[in-house]
Amino acid sequence: MMKIDQKDRQILRVLAREGRISNLALAERVALSPSATLRRVQALEAAGVIAGYRAMLDPAKMGQGFVAYLSVGLKTHTKSAQAAFEQAMAAASEVRECHNVTGNVEYLLRVEAADLPAYKRFHTDILGALPQVSTITTYVVIGSPKDERK
Amino acid sequence: MMKIDQKDRQILRVLAREGRISNLALAERVALSPSATLRRVQALEAAGVIAGYRAMLDPAKMGQGFVAYLSVGLKTHTKSAQAAFEQAMAAASEVRECHNVTGNVEYLLRVEAADLPAYKRFHTDILGALPQVSTITTYVVIGSPKDERK
DNA sequence: GGTGAAACGTAGGCCGT
DNA sequence: ACGGCCTACGTTTCACC
Numbered sequence: 001m002m003k004i005d006q007k008d009r010q011i012l013r014v015l016a017r018e019g020r021i022s023n024l025a026l027a028e029r030v031a032l033s034p035s036a037t038l039r040r041v042q043a044l045e046a047a048g049v050i051a052g053y054r055a056m057l058d059p060a061k062m063g064q065g066f067v068a069y070l071s072v073g074l075k076t077h078t079k080s081a082q083a084a085f086e087q088a089m090a091a092a093s094e095v096r097e098c099h100n101v102t103g104n105v106e107y108l109l110r111v112e113a114a115d116l117p118a119y120k121r122f123h124t125d126i127l128g129a130l131p132q133v134s135t136i137t138t139y140v141v142i143g144s145p146k147d148e149r150k
Numbered sequence: 151m152m153k154i155d156q157k158d159r160q161i162l163r164v165l166a167r168e169g170r171i172s173n174l175a176l177a178e179r180v181a182l183s184p185s186a187t188l189r190r191v192q193a194l195e196a197a198g199v200i201a202g203y204r205a206m207l208d209p210a211k212m213g214q215g216f217v218a219y220l221s222v223g224l225k226t227h228t229k230s231a232q233a234a235f236e237q238a239m240a241a242a243s244e245v246r247e248c249h250n251v252t253g254n255v256e257y258l259l260r261v262e263a264a265d266l267p268a269y270k271r272f273h274t275d276i277l278g279a280l281p282q283v284s285t286i287t288t289y290v291v292i293g294s295p296k297d298e299r300k
Numbered sequence: 301g302g303t304g305a306a307a308c309g310t311a312g313g314c315c316g317t
Numbered sequence: 318a319c320g321g322c323c324t325a326c327g328t329t330t331c332a333c334c
Contacts, residue, residue, distance in 0.1 A: 019203030053169030090153040098296035101289035139251035144249040145236040
């Protein structure tokens with residue numbers, strides 16, 4: 001674990017929004033020399049504070065028009081049932097996120113599919129085929145007024 | 151809207167995982183010359199298929215140890231109530247995502263806070279203070295076995 | 301789509317504070 | 318321990334084929 005000062009936070013704020021900004025431009029933004037900036041960025045990467053960089057793709061523009069969140073409840077709460085479910089989710093390309101949560105369900109999924117039929121195939125053929133699953137509730141995303149992760 | 155061929159898809163797949171890969175390395179991966187690769191990337195950016203680049207930060211390593219998803223139901227489904235709620239979400243720094251969904255609730259939020267007390271402040275002082283809100287259910291994230299957005 | 305070259309950015313050694 | 322300067326090296330980018 002490393003200590004993160006105000007300059008680091010400034011750097012992270014910029015990088016979270018503009019992941020591909022050049023080190024030179026970043027240095028100017030945070031009012032530091034390029035070398036000092038680079039050293040800080042490298043330290044943040046090494047410490048895992050920056051876990052990586054991603055291009056945010058627009059699902060709609062790639063023919064992935066269907067986005068939904070699903071809450072999933074399991075029949076049993078054994079370790080093996082969870083492991084089996086998580087493995088299936090890891091293997092399913094439609095599943096972009098799988099969160100283990102507290103509450104009246106065990107999992108929250110984010111699923112992206114080309115269209116409704118494609119989503120239905122996932123819902124019935126993949127999720128429905130898992131013996132561990134007891135309840136599924138689908139929340140279709142109509143819009144995302146805020147999405148700082150993308 | 152642009153047409154996306156197989157090479158484009160290859161490029162997107164790499165960039166989605168390694169957003170800061172050099173154009174040279176990317177070109178090698180997709181077996182194209184650097185200039186052809188750059189032209190494709192620039193076209194994908196211009197078309198909005200690539201909406202931007204982000205550093206993925208680890209909330210736990212930044213003292214943001216508390217992550218939860220919240221389902222929120224509104225009292226009324228008028229345009230003005232939705233607009234007021236969305237504006238409040240846009241202003242709340244704890245809210246990383248706000249999705250408008252179908253189902254028995256109107257919104258799904260992703261909230262990140264330093265700890266439980268910080269989360270409680272958000273829950274009661276911000277969400278609880280909004281007159282439009284009728285139901286709130288909190289799903290605390292225990293773990294994320296898959297998170298391809300980060 | 302590829303080539304080449306100029307412009308630009310990166311990264312690490314070094315020194316000062 | 319941390320910031321700034323310098324510079325060799327690598328990368329980006331664009332006009333041209």
